[in-house]
Each structure stands twice: as structure tokens, then as C-alpha cells.
Amino acid sequence: MFEKRDELLEKIEELITRKRYAELRDMLLPMEAADIASLCEDLDDKVPLVFRLLPKELAAEVFVELDSDEQELLISSFSNTELREVLDELYLDDTVDIVEEMPANVVKRILRHSDPEMRKSINEMLKYPEDSAGSIMTTEFVDLKETMTVEDALKRIRRTGPDKETINICYVIDEGRRLIGLLSIRTLLLAEEDDVIGEIMERNLIAVQTLDDQEEVARMLGKYDFLALPVVDKENRLVGIVTIDDAIDVLQEEVTEDIEKMAAMLPSDKPYLKTSTLETYKARIPWLLLLMISSTFTGQIISSFENALAAAAILTAYIPMLMDSGGNCGSQASATVIRGLSLGEIRFNDLIRVVWKEIRVAVVCGATLAAANFLKLMLIDRMLFGNVSMTAQVACVICATLVCTVMCAKLVGCILPLLAKRIGFDPAVMASPFITTIVDAISLLIYFRFASAVLGL
Amino acid sequence: MFEKRDELLEKIEELITRKRYAELRDMLLPMEAADIASLCEDLDDKVPLVFRLLPKELAAEVFVELDSDEQELLISSFSNTELREVLDELYLDDTVDIVEEMPANVVKRILRHSDPEMRKSINEMLKYPEDSAGSIMTTEFVDLKETMTVEDALKRIRRTGPDKETINICYVIDEGRRLIGLLSIRTLLLAEEDDVIGEIMERNLIAVQTLDDQEEVARMLGKYDFLALPVVDKENRLVGIVTIDDAIDVLQEEVTEDIEKMAAMLPSDKPYLKTSTLETYKARIPWLLLLMISSTFTGQIISSFENALAAAAILTAYIPMLMDSGGNCGSQASATVIRGLSLGEIRFNDLIRVVWKEIRVAVVCGATLAAANFLKLMLIDRMLFGNVSMTAQVACVICATLVCTVMCAKLVGCILPLLAKRIGFDPAVMASPFITTIVDAISLLIYFRFASAVLGL
Numbered sequence: 001m002f003e004k005r006d007e008l009l010e011k012i013e014e015l016i017t018r019k020r021y022a023e024l025r026d027m028l029l030p031m032e033a034a035d036i037a038s039l040c041e042d043l044d045d046k047v048p049l050v051f052r053l054l055p056k057e058l059a060a061e062v063f064v065e066l067d068s069d070e071q072e073l074l075i076s077s078f079s080n081t082e083l084r085e086v087l088d089e090l091y092l093d094d095t096v097d098i099v100e101e102m103p104a105n106v107v108k109r110i111l112r113h114s115d116p117e118m119r120k121s122i123n124e125m126l127k128y129p130e131d132s133a134g135s136i137m138t139t140e141f142v143d144l145k146e147t148m149t150v151e152d153a154l155k156r157i158r159r160t161g162p163d164k165e166t167i168n169i170c171y172v173i174d175e176g177r178r179l180i181g182l183l184s185i186r187t188l189l190l191a192e193e194d195d196v197i198g199e200i201m202e203r204n205l206i207a208v209q210t211l212d213d214q215e216e217v218a219r220m221l222g223k224y225d226f227l228a229l230p231v232v233d234k235e236n237r238l239v240g241i242v243t244i245d246d247a248i249d250v251l252q253e254e255v256t257e258d259i260e261k262m263a264a265m266l267p268s269d270k271p272y273l274k275t276s277t278l279e280t281y282k283a284r285i286p287w288l289l290l291l292m293i294s295s296t297f298t299g300q301i302i303s304s305f306e307n308a309l310a311a312a313a314i315l316t317a318y319i320p321m322l323m324d325s326g327g328n329c330g331s332q333a334s335a336t337v338i339r340g341l342s343l344g345e346i347r348f349n350d351l352i353r354v355v356w357k358e359i360r361v362a363v364v365c366g367a368t369l370a371a372a373n374f375l376k377l378m379l380i381d382r383m384l385f386g387n388v389s390m391t392a393q394v395a396c397v398i399c400a401t402l403v404c405t406v407m408c409a410k411l412v413g414c415i416l417p418l419l420a421k422r423i424g425f426d427p428a429v430m431a432s433p434f435i436t437t438i439v440d441a442i443s444l445l446i447y448f449r450f451a452s453a454v455l456g457l
Numbered sequence: 458m459f460e461k462r463d464e465l466l467e468k469i470e471e472l473i474t475r476k477r478y479a480e481l482r483d484m485l486l487p488m489e490a491a492d493i494a495s496l497c498e499d500l501d502d503k504v505p506l507v508f509r510l511l512p513k514e515l516a517a518e519v520f521v522e523l524d525s526d527e528q529e530l531l532i533s534s535f536s537n538t539e540l541r542e543v544l545d546e547l548y549l550d551d552t553v554d555i556v557e558e559m560p561a562n563v564v565k566r567i568l569r570h571s572d573p574e575m576r577k578s579i580n581e582m583l584k585y586p587e588d589s590a591g592s593i594m595t596t597e598f599v600d601l602k603e604t605m606t607v608e609d610a611l612k613r614i615r616r617t618g619p620d621k622e623t624i625n626i627c628y629v630i631d632e633g634r635r636l637i638g639l640l641s642i643r644t645l646l647l648a649e650e651d652d653v654i655g656e657i658m659e660r661n662l663i664a665v666q667t668l669d670d671q672e673e674v675a676r677m678l679g680k681y682d683f684l685a686l687p688v689v690d691k692e693n694r695l696v697g698i699v700t701i702d703d704a705i706d707v708l709q710e711e712v713t714e715d716i717e718k719m720a721a722m723l724p725s726d727k728p729y730l731k732t733s734t735l736e737t738y739k740a741r742i743p744w745l746l747l748l749m750i751s752s753t754f755t756g757q758i759i760s761s762f763e764n765a766l767a768a769a770a771i772l773t774a775y776i777p778m779l780m781d782s783g784g785n786c787g788s789q790a791s792a793t794v795i796r797g798l799s800l801g802e803i804r805f806n807d808l809i810r811v812v813w814k815e816i817r818v819a820v821v822c823g824a825t826l827a828a829a830n831f832l833k834l835m836l837i838d839r840m841l842f843g844n845v846s847m848t849a850q851v852a853c854v855i856c857a858t859l860v861c862t863v864m865c866a867k868l869v870g871c872i873l874p875l876l877a878k879r880i881g882f883d884p885a886v887m888a889s890p891f892i893t894t895i896v897d898a899i900s901l902l903i904y905f906r907f908a909s910a911v912l913g914l
Binding site: 029030031032154158162168185186203204206221222223245247248252256258259260265271272273281291293295296302310317318319320321325327328329332334335339345346353354357360361364372376433436440 | 624646735894
């Protein structure tokens with residue numbers, strides 16, 4: 001497929017050079033908007049040309065799929081008439097998304113060329129906080145009245161349908177625009193023409209509020225297998241709907257954010273290859289610095305036991321193994337709990353169950369690791385390599401530390417994300433790198449404590 | 458909301474104890490199936506009772522949402538008639554999902570009580586490999602003929618619609634059941650009654666093959682904003698469709714798997730609180746053991762420089778800082794690349810671009826970390842704490858090692874996942890824990906090399 005992509009790009013460049021525009025247009029027409037947009041990424045300054053070849057509707061679809069950099073480039077190449085034509089074809093929620101990404105002068109130009117009703121809606125939606133249901137909803141839905149017959153409803157859908165983002169679910173409102181029911185297009189089609197909407201509609205409905213978190217809304221759509229969720233204001237008036245395709249984008253973005261945070265980065269909303277070195281640097285350096293500083297405390301611990309280490313130099317060689325194993329155990333526990341929290345499978349109330357489970361897992365994991373390690377120390381390090389300073393006592397210190405480290409790591413790893421969630425922090429930040437630093441320090445303290453006790457250092 | 462859940466559970470238990478079944482039924486009726494299923498998790502042996510109170514259709518919806526343990530419990534409590542009733546209400550793809558999770562004796566019972574056509578379809582779908590498009594598709598879609606008029610089509614939808622998983626997209630097939638077009642219910646409703654399907658249908662269509670990877674299919678649904686994707690066999694015959702709600706589940710599962718692999722665990726398909734200690738242990742111990750063994754090589758490196766460390770004991774104290782920083786830098790790079798690969802934003806062909814980018818980021822990150830560290834070493838460790846063995850030379854060794862470690866970590870972190878992808882391995886396995894172990898060894902080698910050269914050990 002990727003070879004095909006490169007071939008396609010070559011072919012497009014060639015057709016442009018040879019000015020075979022009709023041929024190029026015929027080649028693009030059968031393609032999906034998302035695919036054309038992806039090709040545009042590598043066409044640079046030829047994008048406006050390609051764009052003008054497309055029929056209006058397809059052009060608008062491609063426009064929505066482009067990165068904001070290319071959208072900006074295109075808008076600046078548009079005449080006012082062209083801009084107005086593209087805006088006319090866009091759904092409101094897509095326009096709002098675009099406006100949110102553009103610099104102020106471009107926003108002004110877009111608003112100047114939208115029709116007055118559109119401008120009002122854009123301005124209203126821009127007021128909703130980022131990441132709220134209001135900011136991702138569309139106001140183009142089908143609304144019906146309780147008193148309509150199925151025939152009336154179908155007529156209304158036929159009349160207003162072309163401008164709506166979806167007709168698959170229709171919403172029923174009362175005179176005060178309050179949401180009182182919904183019905184699917186399937187229910188409508190399967191009903192008799194003279195059935196009354198109020199009698200066949202679904203009255204048990206789930207709605208979200210404009211200020212609800214978009215992630216929560218997306219997860220609800222996934223959980224209930226809905227195609228859209230109605231969004232109401234505080235007076236239960238229907239103001240918009242969030243459709244499933246937007247929900248998928250939100251879910252993907254939020255997962256990327258979680259993974260970035262879990263790997264000690266500040267989340268970025270641009271694709272990797274589109275971010276500049278400076279932006280990537282800014283996202284990565286804060287945690288690196290913080291974790292570097294905090295890991296020097298681990299160094300302090302080693303320094304303060306310098307004499308013990310000098311007396312039993314063999315202990316130093318096992319520090320990396322202890323630190324790494326602690327880090328790995330901690331990241332297993334924290335990744336599991338963070339993902340469970342974000343899927344809604346684990347709640348803060350489950351703290352005791354989670355801790356008890358991790359204790360049991362830590363006991364068996366710790367015992368297995370310690371046993372494997374003891375065998376390795378005695379058979380390989382001592383007998384095979386003839387390292388006489390590896391006595392059974394030293395091996396016991398190392399293995400006992402390992403058991404304790406595993407226990408600490410699993411406990412810290414499962415408790416910190418839950419606590420973070422409880423006090424309203426993002427649990428994803430309490431992931432591997434952060435926990436590793438804590439567990440490192442704890443495991444070294446245990447190590448030297450055991451060493452002093454057993455080896456009498 | 459969680460308080461509400463506990464209250465609800467108490468109320469249900471109370472109504473059951475007092476045998477107020479009608480009241481309980483009225484309480485459950487307005488709830489969503491997914492919510493009732495979630496309550497059932499805590500109702501244990503009362504589930505069959507609650508289940509029998511629900512109307513058939515809602516009962517079937519709840520059944521689909523239950524965990525496989527509870528489904529098995531319920532099935533074993535069903536009479537044959539009850540089992541047949543529930544099976545009648547289920548969509549085919551849900552039945553197949555359930556059958557896949559059940560032990561052999563339950564599967565036999567289910568197949569015995571399905572009607573012959575259903576049994577044939579289940580058996581056919583069970584043949585598709587796990588994780589293939591065939592295994593998640595449903596065969597209950599609306600198929601139309603090219604020669605039908607819109608009126609014929611709507612009639613057909615009204616007649617067959619109740620049994621179809623979705624009517625929002627209809628598929629047009631020829632006499633050989635080959636897929637030739639599709640159209641949305643919106644197109645149908647907005648067309649004239651005597652329009653011919655062949656003239657208004659969309660002919661540019663994207664279909665997937667039965668053996669395509671389910672993750673790829675789910676990502677395509679998200680990318681193209683489709684509500685369903687047609688699944689065809691090798692002869693381009695339409696055999697099923699994958700709907701968006703199943704795609705969301707697949708995406709969520711795959712992300713969980715990625716996160717588990719990135720945290721050095723074998724993926725599990727059960728929610729955390731449902732897995733036994735032994736299962737969790739089995740998922741976690743293999744990587745822990747492997748990484749523990751490999752991190753002892755790092756220990757070997759330290760041992761082999763025992764004399765150098767004895768001569769300049771201060772070097773030991775900075776080993777954790779170097780190892781941690783290397784691990785953090787590596788996990789940043791690898792998490793970014795792994796996520797980019799799984800979103801399709803990065804391809805193997807981008808290797809050079811990715812490497813060049815990481816080199817630049819590594820230079821600035823390394824420089825910043827080294828500068829901060831140098832200041833800290835000289836101002837705090839030497840001047841504030843009066844550690845006279847911290848000479849400018851030692852500080853230089855530490856900071857130079859830091860720069861090299863960051864560079865190695867970023868390079869290893871970005872290259873390994875791309876290589877894994879290239880040779881057909883899962884990139885997610887090449888994540889933080891694995892990379893940390895490699896980077897630890899490299900950074901220690903550099904550390905001691907620098908120390909020997911500069912400090913003449």
C-alpha cells in the first residue's frame with residue numbers, strides 16, 4: 001500500500017507538470033477524502049491546485065481531513081468566493097474545529113465570510129471550554145415534535161435532512177426545546193405512516209451536559225453502542241449532538257495523551273513528524289529534568305553508604321538489577337491500574353481489592369524472581385565464575401531485597417494512580433518513570449539495611 | 458454516580474429479599490442494558506432472578522453486555538426454552554462472540570438450541586481466525602439489487618429491517634452476490650420513489666477481506682468516518698459487515714494490549730479485577746525474569762570496573778541518575794514511535810526522518826540535562842555539601858556520559874520499534890523496560906570509558 005502511495009504521488013506530480021488536469025481530476029474522484037488529504041501532505045504548494053480540481057463537496061471533505069498547517073495555507077490561497085463556497089459545504093462542528101486551530105487573522109476572515117446564522121453558532125460554540133462536550137458537538141441534528149405523525153416526521157427529514165450531520169437518530173423536543181425523547185430512523189421506517197411520534201419514541205434517554213468532559217462523552221457512546229448522544233444545557237434544552245465519528249477521534253487522542261504522560265512527556269496534539277524539534281524538546285525536558293534531580297537522591301543514598309560498599313564491593317554490582325526489577329514491577333502495576341481507571345473498570349473504591357490483589361501477585365512474583373536469582377548467584381556467579389565473595393549470606397541479602405523491592409514497587413505502582421485519581425490529578429502521570437524513581441530510593445535503603453544487618457557492615 | 462450505584466445495589470437486594478419483583482422490574486425497565494449488566498456483576502447468584510424479570514429484548518441486550526463468567530452462569534441456569542428465546546433475540550455477531558468464550562459443553566448446548574440457519578452461520582464464522590475481520594463481522598445486513606427502485610428498496614428494508622444489525626447503510630450486490638455499491642438510508646430517503654438504486658448508489662467503495670486484521674478494519678472505520686465497512690471474500694462476494702460499535706471495542710482492546718506490552722506484560726483479555734492472581738502472575742513473570750537476567754549483565758559491567766570504582770568511589774553515586782535518565786529518554790522516544798506506528802502516522806520508510814529528529818531532540822535535551830547537572834554538581838554537591846572529591850573533571854565525566862546516554866537512549870528508543878515493525882514483530886514490545894536494559898549497559902560502558910580516560914583510573 002505504501003508503494004502504491006509513492007507511485008500515486010509521482011503520478012500526481014507528473015500530471016501537474018504536464019498540465020493534464022482533467023486526467024488528474026478523474027484519478028482523484030473515486031478516492032476517499034481521507035486518502036486525498038493524506039496525499040496532500042506531500043504535495044506542499046501544489047495543494048491549492050489539486051484542491052481546485054475537486055468538486056465542491058469532495059473538496060470540503062478533503063479540507064476537513066487536512067492538518068491545520070495545510071488548512072491555513074489553503075485558506076490564504078482562497079479567494080473570498082472560494083472561501084465562502086468551502087464554508088457553505090462544511091458541517092458546523094468541523095468549522096468550529098478548524099476555527100479553533102487558526103490564527104486570529106484567519107479566524108476573522110472565516111467569520112466574515114460565513115453566513116450570519118453560521119457565524120452566530122460558531123461564536124457560541126467557541127465559548128465552550130476545550131475538551132467539553134459543547135466544543136465537539138454539532139448543532140445540525142433532526143428535531144421532531146411529539147405530536148407529529150410518522151408521515152410528518154419523514155417529510156421533515158426529507159426537507160431538512162441534506163443539511164444535517166446525521167438522520168440516523170432523531171430527537172424529540174417540546175415547545176421549550178427541552179429534550180423529551182428520541183427515535184432511530186429504523187423505528188420511523190418500520191412504523192405505520194399515521195403512528196404518532198410521542199407514542200413510538202424512546203423516552204428513557206441518556207443525555208450529556210455541554211460542560212461534561214469530552215472523554216467521558218466518548219466513553220459513554222462506546223459503552224452504550226449509540227451512534228450519537230444528545231447534549232443539553234442546564235435547563236435540559238437540547239443544544240446539540242455528539243456523533244460517534246467525533247467520539248472515536250476523541251478516544252484516540254486521549255489514549256495518545258495517556259501514553260505520552262505515562263512515558264514522562266507533556267501531551268502534544270500534533271502528529272510526531274509534524275512537531276518541530278523545539279516543540280518535542282519542550283514536551284520532554286520538564287519531566288527529564290525533574291526526574292534527573294529526584295534520582296540524585298538515590299545517588300545520595302549510595303554515597304551515604306560508601307563505607308559499606310567499600311567493605312563489600314560486590315554489593316554494587318547488583319544495584320542495577322534491583323533497580324531495574326523494581327522499576328519493571330512498578331510499571332506493570334501502574335500501567336494496569338491507569339488503564340483500568342481510564343476504561344472505568346477500576347474505581348477508587350476498589351483500592352482495597354486492588355492492593356490485596358497486588359500483594360498476592362507481588363508475593364509470587366517476588367518469590368519466583370528471588371529463587372531464580374539465588375540459583376543464578378550461587379551456580380553461575382559463585383561456582384562457574386568462581387567469585388568467592390559471593391557467599392550465601394550476600395546472596396540472601398540480594399534476594400531478600402529483591403522480594404521487598406517487588407512488594408514496594410507493586411504497592412506504590414497501584415496506589416499512586418488511584419490516589420491521583422481521588423484528588424483529581426491525572427493518574428497517567430503516576431506511571432513508570434515517576435514510580436521508578438521512588439522505588440529506586442526505597443529499594444536501595446532496604447538493600448543497605450539488610451546488608452548492615454546480615455553482613456555486619 | 459458511584460454512590461448512586463451502591464444505593465441501587467442495596468435497593469435491588471432489598472426488593473429481592475422482600476420479593477417485590479414487580480417493583481424491581483419497574484425500576485430496571487428504564488435503565489440502559491450496559492448499566493444493568495454492570496450492576497449484575499455485584500449481584501452474584503441473584504443474576505438469573507433479575508434476568509427473568511426483564512422483557513425478552515432487554516434481557517438479550519443485558520446478556521450481551523455481561524462478562525463471560527456471568528454469561529456461563531446464566532446459560533447453565535436457563536431451561537432449554539429460555540436459552541432458545543435468548544438466542545433468538547441475539548444478533549449473530551454477538552452470539553459468535555459469546556460462543557467463542559464458552560467451554561465446549563456450553564457451546565454444544567447453544568448450537569443445539571439455535572435454529573439450523575443460525576447454527577450454520579455460527580459454525581462458518583467460528584472458522585475465521587481470531588482477530589480477523591471475519592470473526593467480528595455480522596452477516597445481518599441489508600442487501601439490495603441494482604435494478605430495484607427506491608420504493609422497492611424501502612419496502613425491502615421495512616420487511617427485513619427488524620432482523621438487521623443496521624439499516625443505516627445498505628449494500629448493493631449483483632447476481633453472484635458480488636459487492637457493487639452501497640447507499641446510506643439518507644440517500645434513499647432523500648431520493649424520489651422511482652429512482653433506480655443502480656443510478657443513485659455510491660460505486661467507489663472501500664471493502665475489507667475476511668482475513669484482514671480486525672485492528673486495521675477498526676482503524677479504517679475511524680479514519681473514513683464510516684458507520685460500517687463491508688467484508689468480502691476472495692471472489693469479492695459480500696459476506697458481512699463490521700459496524701462501528703464493534704470497531705470501538707476492538708480499538709479499546711488493542712490499546713489496552715499495547716499499554717500492557719509496553720509495560721512488559723503479556724496481554725490479557727479480561728478486566729483486571731476479574732483476573733486471578735495466578736493469571737496476573739503468569740502475564741507478568743516472563744518479562745520480569747528475562748529483564749532481571751539481562752540486567753545482571755549491567756552488574757557484570759560494574760564488577761569488571763570494580764578497581765576503578767574503588768579508586769574513585771564518588772562515581773558510584775551517579776550511576777542511578779545516569780541509568781534513570783537514560784531509561785526515561787528511551788521510553789519517551791519509544792512510546793512516541795510505538796504510538797505513531799499504531800496510529801499509522803509513522804511508517805518504516807520514515808526511519809531516516811525519525812532518527813534525524815531524535816538526534817536533534819537528543820542534542821538539546823542532553824545539553825540541557827548536562828548543563829543543569831553540571832551546575833548542581835559544582836554548586837550543591839561541591840560547594841554546599843563540601844564534597845571535595847567532586848572535582849570539575851569528575852563533573853565533566855558525569856555530564857559527558859549523560860549527553861552520550863541521552864543520545865543512545867533516544868536512538869535505541871526510536872529505532873528498535875521501527876525495526877520490530879519491519880520484521881513483523883509487535884513494536885509495543887520494544888518499549889521502555891526492554892530499552893532501559895540495553896541503555897543501562899551502554900551508558901555504564903561509556904561512563905567507565907570516560908572515567909578511565911579523564912581521571913586516568
